Amino acid sequence: MEIPVGSRIELRYLGRRFCSRFVRGRYCLNPLTRVRTEALPWCDRCLSEIPSIKCVLGDPQCSEEEAPKSRKCVNSGVFEERCRVPRYHYVLIYPVSPSSVYIKVGINRETTFPTRVLEQGAPIAVVYARTPNVWKGRVLELGSREVLRKLEGRSIAEGIRIAHASEVKKTLSVVSTSLKYLGLQTYSLDTFLLGTTEASNLLDKLVSVGRAVCKYLVEQFREFALENSLVLNLWSHVYLIDQSKLTSNFVAVDSVERISSLEGEVVGWIGSVMLLRCRDALYLLNFHRFSGSLLRLRVTQ
Numbered sequence: 258m259e260i261p262v263g264s265r266i267e268l269r270y271l272g273r274r275f276c277s278r279f280v281r282g283r284y285c286l287n288p289l290t291r292v293r294t295e296a297l298p299w300c301d302r303c304l305s306e307i308p309s310i311k312c313v314l315g316d317p318q319c320s321e322e323e324a325p326k327s328r329k330c331v332n333s334g335v336f337e338e339r340c341r342v343p344r345y346h347y348v349l350i351y352p353v354s355p356s357s358v359y360i361k362v363g364i365n366r367e368t369t370f371p372t373r374v375l376e377q378g379a380p381i382a383v384v385y386a387r388t389p390n391v392w393k394g395r396v397l398e399l400g401s402r403e404v405l406r407k408l409e410g411r412s413i414a415e416g417i418r419i420a421h422a423s424e425v426k427k428t429l430s431v432v433s434t435s436l437k438y439l440g441l442q443t444y445s446l447d448t449f450l451l452g453t454t455e456a457s458n459l460l461d462k463l464v465s466v467g468r469a470v471c472k473y474l475v476e477q478f479r480e481f482a483l484e485n486s487l488v489l490n491l492w493s494h495v496y497l498i499d500q501s502k503l504t505s506n507f508v509a510v511d512s513v514e515r516i517s518s519l520e521g522e523v524v525g526w527i528g529s530v531m532l533l534r535c536r537d538a539l540y541l542l543n544f545h546r547f548s549g550s551l552l553r554l555r556v557t558q
Contacts, residue, residue: 260523260531260554260556261523262497262498262499262523262524262525262526263499263522263523263524264522264523264556264558265520265521265522265523265556265557265558266520266521266522266523266533266554266555266556266557267518267519267520267553267554267555267557268516268518268519268520268533268542268552268553268554269516269517269518269519269552269553269554270513270514270516270517270550270551270552271551271552271553272551273288273550273551274288274289274292274298274513274549274550274551275287275288275289275549275550275551276288276289276298276299276300276302276303276549277298277299277548277549278299278300278303280303280333280334280338281334285299285300285302285303286549287300287302287303288300289549293310294310295546296310296314297310297313297314298548298549306329306332306333307329307333307335308326308327308329308330308333308335312330312335312339312340313335313339315339315364315391315394315395316395317340317391317392317395320392321390321392321393324336324340324392325340338368339366339391340390340391340392341390341391342366342367342368342390342391343366343367343387343388343389343390343394344364344365344366344367344387344388344390344391344394345364345365345367345370345371345374345384345386345387346362346363346364346365346384346385346386346387346388346394346397346398346401346481347362347363347364347365347374347382347383347384347385348360348361348362348363348382348383348385348401348405348467348470348471348474349361349363349374349377349379349381349382349383349426350379350380350381350382350383350463350466350467350470351379351380351426351431351432351434351435352380352434352435352438352439352459352463353420353421353431353434354420354438355438355459356416356417356418357417357418357419357420358417358418358419358420358463358466359420359421359422359423359426359431360405360419360421360422360423360470361377361379361422361423361424361425361426361431362398362401362402362405362422362423362424363377363398363424364394364395364397364398367387371384374489375491375495375528376528376529376545377426377428377528377529378428378431378432378435378496378527378528378529378530379431379435379491379528380435380439380460380463380490380491380492381463381464381466381467381488381489381490381491381492382467382487382488382489382491383467383470383471383474383486383487383488383489384483384486384487384489385471385474385475385478385482385483385486385487386474386475386478386481386482386483386486387481387483388481393481397478397481398424399424400477400478401474401477401478402422402423402424404473404474404477405419405422405470405474406422406423408422408473409421409422413466413469413470413473414462414465414466414468414469415461415462415465415466416462417462417463417465417466427511428511428528428529428530428543428545429509429510429511429530429541429543430509432527432528432530432541433507433509433541435492435527436503436507436527436532436541437505438456438459439456439459439460439492440456440498440500440503440525441456441500441503441505460490460492460493464488464490467488467489468488471486471487471488491528496525496526496527496528497525497526498524498525498526498527498532499524499525502522502524502525502534503524503525503532503534503539504534504537504538504539505539506537506538506539507538507539507541508538508539508540508541509541509543510540510541510542510543511543511546512546513546513547513550513552516542516552519533519535519540519542520535520557521533521534521535521536521540522534524539528545529543529544529545530542530543530544531544
């Protein structure tokens with residue numbers, strides 16, 4: 258279902274969740290009585306069929322030489338559909354101030370690429386490498402994090418320094434910060450005379466940071482580096498935002514239980530995050546975290 262920017266909607270959580278495991282062409286959809294981890298909202302039956310939650314989340318619990326380590330690895334499809342699938346490697350760049358960035362190191366299975374890259378709401382994405390399976394992919398992911406951490410505190414391009422590099426991040430936190438510095442544009446005398454904004458200047462600098470990071474990682478990991486690496490300006494060319502409807506009064510919602518009933522205008526999409534203007538507040542709704550939840554959504558206009 259597509260919900261265009263400008264739509265008015267009513268949204269309500271109906272208090273039920275279902276198993277969101279997708280295997281062999283269909284969803285399980287067993288009712289959930291409990292959720293062991295929000296990162297994998299599956300039912301007890303589906304969880305009992307897999308070798309480990311960590312394996313499904315991309316952290317293999319055996320070596321490449323040992324795999325498949327158990328019958329569950331094969332019968333569940335984890336070995337063929339996850340572990341042996343090639344990976345694309347990326348970094349996401351978020352502003353944390355006008356002069357510093359947070360860099361998130363990531364990995365995306367080839368069969369679901371570029372979904373994971375796009376849904377996390379980063380202004381800039383860099384795709385720089387491809388590995389043949391989860392074992393080599395995990396090694397390169399951790400290696401990328403470590404080499405980028407060595408650059409923390411340093412200026413890497415255009416006077417922008419790396420504040421922190423990690424493979425972990427909270428989507429709504431970094432998206433709200435990006436909105437603060439890129440969406441809520443501030444104006445100055447230069448804006449009036451030159452027709453530019455501080456936000457557009459910062460975005461240009463983030464693109465330069467992306468190119469510098471890409472070059473650095475390609476040099477560090479030549480064995481798996483892409484011949485044609487990508488530096489993507491997602492903020493300008495992918496995400497849809499009506500900046501005239503934004504407000505600095507953010508309400509971040511990454512738990513479906515926090516939605517009782519909302520009504521407002523969709524003023525943007527940043528990855529999987531819907532920007533919903535409800536009176537004077539801007540709700541940031543991370544639909545990635547609502548997987549398996551029963552919602553009633555009505556488009557009223």
